[in-house]
Amino acid sequence: MSTVPHAPGQFGPYGGRYVSETLMPALEELAAAWERFSRDPTFRAELDRLLREYVGRPTPLTEAAQLADQVARAQGRRLRVFLKREDLCHTGSHKLNNCVGQILLAQRLGKKRIIAETGAGQHGVATATVCALFGLPCEIYMGAVDVERQSLNVFRMQLLGAKVHSVKDGTATLKDAMNEAMRDWVTNVGTTHYVLGTVAGPHPYPTMVGELQSVIGREARVQIQAATGRLPDACLACVGGGSNAMGLFRGFLDDPGVRLFGVEAAGEGLDTSHHAATLGKGRPGVLHGARSYVLCDDDGQIAEAHSISAGLDYPGVGPEHSYLRDTGRAVYLAATDQEALDACRLLARCEGIIPALESAHAVAGLPRVAAQLPDGASVIINISGRGDKDMGTIAKYFGAEVSS
Amino acid sequence: MTNAPGSPFPSRIAGAFARARSQGRKALVLYLTGCDPDFETSRRLLLAAARAGTDVLELGVPWSDPSADGPAIQAAMRRALAAGGGMGKALDLCRAVRADNAEVAIVLFGYANPIFVRGAAKFAAQAKQAGADGALCVDWPADEDPELAQALSQQGLDLVPLIAPTSTPERVKAIAAVAGGFLYYVSLTGITGSQLPNLGEASARVRQVRELSGGRLPVAVGFGIATPADARAVAGFADGVVVGSAAVRVIERAVAAGRDPVPELEAFVRDLRAALG
Incomplete structure (x- = not known):
């Protein structure tokens, strides 16, 4: 049984792009870029090399x-x-598989700044790691509760040169970190790539992260x-x-x-x-x-x-x-x-x-x-x-x- | 009917903009979060805002995860949710305001999940029955999923869309094609309550939006408009001015100091209205 999306980004009745208008063009651009580069032999070769030699x-x-x-x-x-x-x-963790792919894509999109959300801190660490490798400034949003229970990862991110924002809003966990990352992205969408860490979020993220993983x-x-x-x-x-x-x-x-x-x-x-x-x-x-x-x-x-x-x-x-x-x-x-x-x-x-x-x-x-x-x-x-x-x-x- | 009996306009929202135009001024659109700080005070605030000259009320539906909103409206939603606010109460509030004011146009303003969980058709029917004139859903793009636009249209309600600085000409055309009431141009790439940006660019973009939409609908501009002076500046090129976070902050300050926020909001709205000519 195949689960190829029915339409781009659709999985049966699920998926799609439910975001504010400001982000829609960026998501269209990202989907088109992923469509193109995920089939590009040079991109694939670079990704494979990073997966082998770095990950x-x-x-x-x-x-x-x-x-x-x-x-x-x-x-x-x-x-x-x-x-x-x-x-x-x-x-x-597996999180780095996704991050190396997205950082290569961000580079091709000419984005100069990287943001991400993190729950356990594993995705934050993986994002901070590729940003260090590629020399890009990195800001991580993390719920205040998670900052507390995953303090080791907070220090790892900081050591890697990332700025960690402790999000106190709402339940101060992963969902609130995602809200705050989306607020940052909507404000800085011209210069910033949002490295979403899971197969959730608007199209193309579920497709793209799924393929990278x-x-x-x-x-x-x-x-x-x-x-x-x-x-x-x-x-x-x-x-x-x-x-x-x-x-x-x-x-x-x-x-x-x-x-x-x-x-x-x-x-x-x-x-x-x-x-x-x-x-x-x-x-x-x-x-x-x-x-x-x-x-x-x-x-x-x-x-x-x-x-x-x-x-x-x-x-x-x-x-x-x-x-x-x-x-x-x-x-x-x-x-x-x-x-x-x-x-x-x-x-x-x-x-x-x-x-x-x-x-x-x-x-x-x-x-x-x-x-x-x-x-x-x-x-x-x-x-x-x-x-x-x-x-x-x-x-x-x-x-x-x-x-x- | 959405429009007042005997009105020549397709909707109460269109009527509100036309009336402002005929009075030689720009329309005032005011956002308040429903049930902030509680149901009864919110009802009085909405009626006071209408009395003080608001042409279109945006009644914010509180949601747990307002990812397009800045700190002021996030805090308002927290207060509203703590007071039992949500979609159900927002509809009740709309009905209560409509019972006392037949003229002011009301747009329910919120996020997708409370509408989706209820079902778009049921939401539209309930909104209509509560006396709303339209809806604006921040994270439900009409071109992505037409269900909400169709449901509103079946009830004769306007879908008010957001248009952003990042919107491409193709998107502006597609959005305007299914829109009703007015087009809400977001003055900046950012969240609500941000600093007012350079108005030269916003002015040029509003002109472009008018051209791309064939001038079918008025264009109101919001995000970052906090003072009568800001409102006057934006009124120089837009058909309407939207004020949200600044009004919410007036309420927040009064409530924090233990005062009734109604007189202060009413005075704030009168000043805004006066600035629009």
Whole structure:
């Protein structure tokens, strides 16, 4: 089944460009530039070189035999689990895949200044990194709550020469950082490129970021076949805005035998109001420039999301995920804060890999996914980032055990 | 009917601009956030603004994520939401103002999600029933998705669009083709409440917008107009002047000091109106 957009930027009834008029011409320009350069051999060659020599691609596909064993034994079955190691990308997450592509595009558009929003700080760090590499001034918008819980990444961005704006408006998290980045962009649109960090936002961002992240799925497809001689039975990834999941899924969308699972943040539980399960509990709406599922009340006011992981703490989601949800091509689960913390520790103890709390949500979904698969199935989990940035948060929960 | 009984104009908004023209002056368009600081005070503020000479009221629908607005209107929306404001209350407010004033044109001004969640057709029907004359949706471009424009048109309501300094000639033509009431030219690339820019460029752009739209609709200019002197300067080349953040700040100051904001807003609007001739 193909999920090629019906019209440019449309995924079924989702996507589009819902922005103020000031930004429309810039988005048209950006879409045209992406259309042109994404097919340009010189551009592709430069992008591929950066991905290889700077980002460190291809990232490995690591078999997680002990993790598989734990889950399989409990369920009385055989299982193979493979981890796509985006945590081994330079800067520690998949975010850099998108940033190198967008910075090359910004250069060709003649934009002299770069802005970005960030939740966990991973996208902010990746953007600040490419700006340092290309010598462009960089300003990052980050919610004040996230500045607090991801202070290590704030310092990394500053060390890389970026200016970090702490956004105190609204819920002071990712959605408010995006609002503020859009206010900056609308003011400086002539000189500035907005490096949006996920597959949300107005067209062409969901398409462009999805294509730039699709390198994850392309590599994984080749790697899993080399390892097992066949395609996987399922792919599993966490979903906030959804860029790492879309990147993995794109490698397998047209393979009906490969089941696709996204894991959203259930926060303190789906039966509470403290979660970020936009696809699980939200409804179609318009947020940050696109039609997609949103968490909002009957009046249309956007709800406050909650997740222990700043990168999933977002009441919206990319429009392609909304489409995959409605068509049933992908299935979306949710994992609570506690389940993510437990999964984080499990992966650390089983495999010696400490995932970001975002990626830990994907690991937490493994038992439920495995239970739906045939005996001897193989699963790819996208480890979208490493957990170093979350040590403060994790220590708060496991404090006594970690220090003992 | 949208227009007053027996009116020769296609809508109350068109009538408001025509009346101003016949009086040898430019139209005053005033933005206030609905339910700021609360429903009843907001109702009195809107009626006072009309009484003091506002030709077109833009009734702002509070939204949680106003990404095109600057600090003044963001704060107004926070106050309004805290007071229970939103789309539902904005429609109630519109109905309440209309019950006491049959003349002033009212445009519901807001963001897409509260309209989308309700459904564009239902929103348009409710807006009509509440006595509104049109709607302006900041982040719902009519050429991108015609659903709202069609829904408003079916109810005989005007879709008031924004035109920006960045709008290409093709976009201006396409936008004007589905617009009603007036064209709102945004004087700057930026958010509401920014500094008034160089007016030479805005003046030239307004002339261009008139040409591209065939002069079918009046052109009002907004963003950055804070004082009677600003209003007078912009009135030199526009058919109407929009004031928003500055009016919202008058309310904010009075409320913060524990005063009733109604007399201060009324005086502010009278000064603006006097500056328009």
